[in-house]
Amino acid sequence: MQYHQLTSEERFMFSLLRKQGCSVSGIAQQLGRHRSTLYRELNRNSCHRTDGAYRPSKAHRRALSRRYYSQRNTRFYWPEYELVESYLRERWSPEQVSGYLRLHQVLQISHETIYRHIWRDKRSGGDLWTYLRGSQKQRRKRYRSHDSRGRMGGKRHISERPKSINQRLHKGHWEIDTVMGKGSKACIVTLVERKTGYTLIGKMPNRTTEALNDAVLMLMCRYRSGRFKTITADNGTEFHQYQQLEHETGVRFYFATPYHSWERGTNENTNGLIRQYIPKGKNMASVTQRECDAIANELNRRPRKRLGYKSPIHCFLNC
Structure with a gap:
């Protein structure tokens, strides 16, 4: 199954039809998109810090920026991450997503990579983190990471x-x-x-x-x-x-x-x-x-x- 982000034209049409009073479900049918894609577009790319309005030009720039930062120094791109997100929104844990995709030979992606994507998404204003079971706080410990909190020298283990x-x-x-x-x-x-x-x-x-x-x-x-x-x-x-x-x-x-x-x-x-x-x-x-x-x-x-x-x-x- 192929996943594609909204194009610039689709974003402008989405904005226009909303101003005409069309429902999100109705717009989704006209654009040939799933309604959850459009709801996600509103949640991610509306101007939440100002008036909450959806402006297609700003939404497109924001999406392109997010795509750029999510792809730097990684071999995973938007189609793979959108597939991962579809399972996360069903309340699957990153480990479950990683294991399931690996078992069925769909995608080899670690749960740590999925967590990093979630926290990048949160910094960009996304809501993926709210689907985590422990959504109130970011995980504290990372495997093979250096934990510098309260280090003491010379203590006996x-x-x-x-x-x-x-x-x-x-x-x-x-x-x-x-x-x-x-x-x-x-x-x-x-x-x-x-x-x-x-x-x-x-x-x-x-x-x-x-x-x-x-x-x-x-x-x-x-x-x-x-x-x-x-x-x-x-x-x-x-x-x-x-x-x-x-x-x-x-x-x-x-x-x-x-x-x-x-x-x-x-x-x-x-x-x-x-x-x-x-x-x-x-x-x-x-x-x-x-x-x-x-x-x-x-x-x-x-x-x-x-x-x-x-x-x-x-x-x-x-x-």
């Missing part, structure tokens, strides 16, 4: 952590995370001991490195030395001053792989339990340290199946 920690053989090895609310910068920091599940919760006025370090030191000072040997964190910027904590406490920090939350599964699961007390969307400005301690105490006194139905506090203090 979780793969360097001793195997005994992975196997939960000894106490003293913790996972750490911050949990945000809404409506304020206030948040909490959670520390969970891997072997026993013992949990500590600290209130933070904001998610800065200073607030994080103050809260962690406050929680650690409640216990005698030796209770904290290692801490595994994610790659949040609030942990950028981890070396200060290492210097003051002797604890050793490790960092999980970006976007691998399962590497800190104990902490992630505990945060889910904490959400029973502090639901998503709650403004944490009103949460006090006393409340944080009370929540942690309840969690630490619950019997756990993996502990033989003993409580985390019993295993942490006695076992």
Whole structure:
């Protein structure tokens, strides 16, 4: 099946017939086009930033410009992209489109190329992005791309952590995370001991490195030395001053792989339990340290199946 953009003459005829009061469906029949093609033409090439009117000369220039930029440094041209768009508008994901076309030997196009086309279309005023399932935000991570957000030099990767920690053989090895609310910068920091599940919760006025370090030191000072040997964190910027904590406490920090939350599964699961007390969307400005301690105490006194139905506090203090 061949796909062709509207010609300049078709655009002028489209504009003229609209001014005469013809419906889009009726114009589509006269031009021998599908009505969705004309609706797409209106959505893409009308003057949305001014009065919303459709001007054929400007529409044609805009279409030619979009075609030029979509074809630079690529082996795919408008007919191929129009075919891809027809499936996207049926709510297919880029991966589904790519896989289907490859399976039927119609077109060899990667889903990454389709995503790039979608975001180019969005910058040009198109609406392809609205058909994505996660249409509220552009995808953050790209395969084989360099992610420069919050990079820290010299940090230890979780793969360097001793195997005994992975196997939960000894106490003293913790996972750490911050949990945000809404409506304020206030948040909490959670520390969970891997072997026993013992949990500590600290209130933070904001998610800065200073607030994080103050809260962690406050929680650690409640216990005698030796209770904290290692801490595994994610790659949040609030942990950028981890070396200060290492210097003051002797604890050793490790960092999980970006976007691998399962590497800190104990902490992630505990945060889910904490959400029973502090639901998503709650403004944490009103949460006090006393409340944080009370929540942690309840969690630490619950019997756990993996502990033989003993409580985390019993295993942490006695076992």
